[in-house]
Amino acid sequence: MKNNIFNILKKELRETFRDKKSLAMMLVIPLFIPLIVIGMSALFETQLDVEITDYNKIGFAYHLDDTERTIAASMDLNIKEGSEEEMKKLREEGEIYLYITKENNRYTIVSTDSESSTYARSLMQAYFESYKRVLQENYLDEENINPNDVLDIITVDLKQEATDDSYFASYMQNYAFLFIIMAITVSATYPSTDTTAGEKERGTLETLLTFPIKSKDIIIGKFLGVSISSIITGLISLLLAIGSLKIANGMFSIYEGINIGYSFASIVVAILIIITFSLFVSGLCIAIASKSKTFKEAQSALTPLNFITFFPGMIVFMIGVSPSTWLSLVPFLNYSIIFTDVLNGAIKYLDIFLMLASTIIYITVVLTYIIKAYKSEKVLF
């Protein structure tokens, strides 16, 4: 029996490694991960740079006093002065993002709800805080009161552990690992289609069924063949994801405050998850593709699977679902959550165990279904 499984596995691997399309799926898909990591990091960084340099064009519909000019200069504001009509026109032309009007001691920030105005508004709130402070200090000085005794009656320290910048970095990390899951699925799709519907369409399945081999051995051999190619994709993807995140860590300021590094245990568990997910998704792909008569039909049937593997993970990151015991049993969702969790440094052994145990049950069910299908003559027609 072992010999038969090995013979089928050898045949499957030989076909996969000699088929250019299968090889491309297996080896080229992971190459997108560094492109995504480096490309998106560069994009985020560019967006953050725009905030600092290009959102500081402010109009003042009155003449600034010396104090205001000093504050504006210290904040690197690019100021325009003139009448309210002139400022309105400049804002419409995009020369300034907002303008300020003044009536006695009442200042009004006139802006729109555009993204650039939002940043400029935050900038002006900081500006008026500084201006108010200077005016308060001058007043208290005139009244012979130490301004610090009044204005700094309490001290508030800000300890920011996760800056806006590191938010982007962890976002990138999560997505890089989610792409590994997607790469494994895409990689399993082609060989599983080829080994089932493809073999049926080419007419080689009939030959295979004449060999003195149990259908169980044929399916296990095919399943292992597809799984091995998915595992290879997963491991290459992991290597490239870690490598590209390390490179991005040193290249872009959005990773400031984050030291991207993974412990030996994290990497071992990540590899275990890659193997488990590859086995699961390979079984599923073979089960779906074996129902199809042609290669094209199988590929159409497998397309939704690519979305099913990607979207639960994406939704989890967007709404911030954290792992729980029950979620460890939910296929697709469990791999994404536990995978990113492990690579973010949290190894929860119970969750990992439940994920492994439930996957073994799912794979057994799926394989039993395929073996039954291959015992039936329907597999030929």
Place this chain on the structure above:
Amino acid sequence: MIKVENVSKKFIKNKNKREKEEFYADKNITFEAKEGEIVGILGPNGAGKTTLLRMTAGILEPTEGTIEYDELNYKKNELEIKRSIAYLSGNTKLYDTLSTYELLKMCANMYGVPKEKIEKRIEEISKILNLDGFIHNKIAKLSTGQTQRANIARCLIHDPKYYILDEATTGLDIISSQIILDFIKDEKSKGKTILYSTHYMEEAENICDHVIMINKGVIIESGTPKEIKTRTKTTNLRDAFFQIIGGQNNEE
């Protein structure tokens, strides 16, 4: 000896989106093929020849009836019997990414040929079928005749006792067909039992010891070619077939 007894095969096809229809591709087929005998299964397209041979080769399971090889029931001894059968059909395709050598090695492993004997066996077959010039070329790059020889080599690798050949010459040119016919004659002379289906009546007349004529899934005549011709008072199997079916259209 191959013994097929009251074998029937029922299929279910979709009549329309809601209704399904049962039909028999073969009904109550009984025949025997003795050692060293070539039994021809003759009939037009759609007569039930391929279904019958697929059941005999273990690719399909009969709905009713039994198939025995040397008194061993097929259902109970499937793997053992499969080791002694070679199945070749006009539709049998080979793995394009493999070379003939790799294909033969793979088949030898699948049939459980002892490892130490594989190389010698490939060498022998290569000499018999003159594979030397292309044995290491990928099957995808072989000509039709070379592919056919590779296919025959695949059948020979485990030195089977029984050959089940389903329209093996259909669609082949005269040279490629002759390769198959020569191979059948050679194996018969070695005492092998051969089931050979074809719709080329002249071909069957030349090589078959015994003939079974099938139409619409049932046996309409059987015997040696000479017996059938005598009974129908015709000079060839083609005329005999038309006289028996009385001009019925098989597509009806």
